[in-house]
Amino acid sequence: MIQFYNVSKIYPNGVKALNDVTVQIRKGEFVFLVGPSGAGKSSLIKIIFREEMPSRGQALFNSKNITRLKGREVPLLRRKIGMVFQDFRLLPQKTVFENVAFAMQVTGSSGRAIRDRVPLVLSQVGLKDKAGVMPSQLSGGEQQRVCIARAIVNNPVLIIADEPTGNLDPDTSWELMNLFNEINSKGTTILMATHARDIVNTMKKRVLSMTGGRITRDEESGVYSNES
Amino acid sequence: MIQFYNVSKIYPNGVKALNDVTVQIRKGEFVFLVGPSGAGKSSLIKIIFREEMPSRGQALFNSKNITRLKGREVPLLRRKIGMVFQDFRLLPQKTVFENVAFAMQVTGSSGRAIRDRVPLVLSQVGLKDKAGVMPSQLSGGEQQRVCIARAIVNNPVLIIADEPTGNLDPDTSWELMNLFNEINSKGTTILMATHARDIVNTMKKRVLSMTGGRITRDEESGVYSNES
Amino acid sequence: MFRNAWLSLASVGTVTISLLILGISLLLVMNAQAFTRSLESGVEIRLFLDSGLSRVDVRDMERELKKTPGIATVEFISREEALEEMKKNLGDRQDILEGLEEENPLPDAFRVKAEKADNVPALAAELEEMKGVDQINYGRGMVEKLLAVIKWVRLAGGGLIIVLGVAALLLISTTIRLSLFARRKEIGIMKYLGATNWFVRFPFLLEGMILGFTGAVIASAMIYLGYISLVNRLDEVLPFVTLVTDRDTLLVVIGGLLGLGVVVGILGSAFSIRKFLKV
Amino acid sequence: MFRNAWLSLASVGTVTISLLILGISLLLVMNAQAFTRSLESGVEIRLFLDSGLSRVDVRDMERELKKTPGIATVEFISREEALEEMKKNLGDRQDILEGLEEENPLPDAFRVKAEKADNVPALAAELEEMKGVDQINYGRGMVEKLLAVIKWVRLAGGGLIIVLGVAALLLISTTIRLSLFARRKEIGIMKYLGATNWFVRFPFLLEGMILGFTGAVIASAMIYLGYISLVNRLDEVLPFVTLVTDRDTLLVVIGGLLGLGVVVGILGSAFSIRKFLKV
């Protein structure tokens, strides 16, 4: 589903965030992306999402070259991906319900489908009480869960989550991991950048480990790090 | 240093974030504040920082009633506290160096003191290479560490950190905990809201546990939770 | 909601003020031009005829004049009429003309109006050569001055309207751009959720259109009511000053403002949003 | 940096345009008022005297007139001078006055100018009662009309300047408020770091002042150069139209614009920032 061939990313200020990354993720996989802060995890994710363009190399999504997408094909790519942003990116003028509903409106879902699906997803992330509230009135963890709800609401073929449990307590984190597991078992590919050692070690999924812009380890049923 | 007497916080939309909280934190303590997402940790912190006013009850800082501060006394309170915000709050138009330096300028530090101190603090959080970079060009974890640098740069008497390791890998987190420990051993009080079970369990400090706006547990040398 | 309301208010206010200034100037310029037009139409050439021409001669001349290209109207003024006119002009002191009736020293004359005031000097020169014409009078000097002034009023008025129109465009689009700037994150997020450019753009264009239209309606209403009451008040106080009041002119001004408001609202949004869509 | 540059440009642009419009209108109104003033100063009362007054009588009258309050100048015009003047006015057709020299029907007269044109009708009524005065003439009707027009021009001009001044204030402060709105987070963060209100406010006020000043300088320069070249061009084409060109007036306009720019820049920032400081 995702193929990176010798992808490098050098930001305009000269920082080399990705260094010759070659990696494949197949449909239906559940992949953890781990590595120290600043290793390049978010940069890799941003290239799949076409938020950034690679400086060198090719990146494919569903056999289509992401780099070569035309302007009007980008929205189609993004609709196939449910994205949990590290910095949330909620619309500050819309309620929790509207924020999640908006992701469905964008894809042209009917009002009826939206009214059915949004409350369901909100209760899956434990926020059914907060539907009418503005993002600024939520706790950090609640905001993060709104992002997760928004990412899964469209039943995307790929879910990318950039540290989705950073603001969540362990119990809530596990609930979400169970949710992700369930979604994954129905065929959705999941790529999750995380620092949660417990979760990675317990889940026994494929682990991609990055350091300094390179993929330094790629193990099926891996653990967070080899040393510990 | 901090005293809460029967503090309740009810937000204008009716959410009861704090429910009759009475707690004391003495000078020089290192306190973890734990609890599920939405338990009221950030609300408690915001009252100390006078970002929010309590709906009922009294909150004291250094024997001064926070609730009764006059408008021009608020900056003086805030300068005594080094705050790591859950949502970072970096100035987007200023570089990393300027963001940290700004906290010193606000207190009227000399240019010389700023040039001496800021690089030191940046290297303590592992960001001495990123001094000239804008916040938007940083990874999530790097942004978080800028906030930490900004919080400690003025040698405050109290450091409040709201989930300061949410975007950090375990190794970097531990480095920061060592830094906090060191600062604490020099007499600075530290209050840290966190979901990092490993850290809480290993550090063996005082743990305040919150659920649904109440303090449900208060243990010296505590652990993250009793069940696990 | 409230934030948006404030932004919208600012934009509507700017549109209103800009169009108000533009509309007022438009009316000012239109009145100035109507006034100069009325001055222009007052310009006439007087042909004093040789004494001793027969009635037939005079009628021939009149026919010939009417055929001359560039002449709009021709009117014969007999020496008796001329004397009456002169008396009227002298008012209080007409006694000095007493006794002149018997031996009227004034000649017969034609009063000729040109189709275009611009042509008066050339036409006068041409008519002076005509057989039977003794002397010619068209306020030489005065007419040239008047024509120069009229040309300048038109030029300056046109220039003023263009400058103010551009200024209004700039002001309105700056405001719209600033209010979009304050919402740039929102636009970016929509794009990240997979919204097409049109999906993002449409509500902003609609909003721009509504803002522009609202501002234009307020400005038009203020101008219309203000102008009507000004005209009425002037009618009382200065009955001899006549402002342009025909409905067509007012409709042109108000229609222009409404159209401009809507177009600028839409175009301003469209241009401003472009750079925020590139994510 | 770039974002700030853009915001600043928008603000400077708005200040420039607003003050430009204000300045142009100011010059327009000033010229209109100078023109009406020159019309006003042309208003005069003519006192036609009884025939058969002695020189001494006339000199006494002149002295008395000069003492009368409200009178600015008094000039004696003998019947001979009056006839000459009349001839001049008739131009081409002065032959009709021929022979009148022997038995000049015109009376001696005084030409009186009032200190204030407003007083002319009242003064005329008063002077009509004076001993030795036969008739009085001050263009009854015309003067009243002229005075009404002048009053209206002043009122309308003053009103226009006030409206445009308020409009400029609103436009500029809206722009400043919008650009502060786009930076409201920044202001909040400063407050959270323990900055006092003045610490936050000062750079914004400074910036507002600089923006306002820059805009005002650009507007003033454009107005000054534009006006100077207009005056020169008009001098060539319409030498008989005289615009106000004395340095003091121009300095007042330009100084006013600069002051207004700076004051609005500072006050606009100060007012707008208040609501963002409440954190």
Ligand SMILES: Nc1ncnc2c1ncn2[C@@H]1O[C@H](COP(=O)(O)OP(=O)(O)OP(=O)(O)O)[C@@H](O)[C@H]1O
């Ligand atoms: N827009 C940018 N411009 C310049 N440099 C950038 C930009 N974004 C990221 N970087 C740099 O690229 C490197 C990798 O960043 P990235 O966000 O991919 O890290 P990460 O692995 O997601 O880290 P974290 O776990 O802290 O989120 C970092 O050194 C960062 O400073």
Ligand SMILES: Nc1ncnc2c1ncn2[C@@H]1O[C@H](COP(=O)(O)OP(=O)(O)OP(=O)(O)O)[C@@H](O)[C@H]1O
């Ligand atoms: N400004 C606000 N207006 C209304 N409700 C709010 C506001 N801020 C927080 N809340 C609500 O108050 C409750 C406590 O929020 P708080 O931010 O204190 O939680 P927290 O313990 O910090 O959670 P987390 O670990 O997710 O950050 C939550 O239910 C939240 O939705």
Ligand SMILES: [Mg+2]
């Ligand atoms: Mg990241």
Ligand SMILES: [Mg+2]
């Ligand atoms: Mg919180």
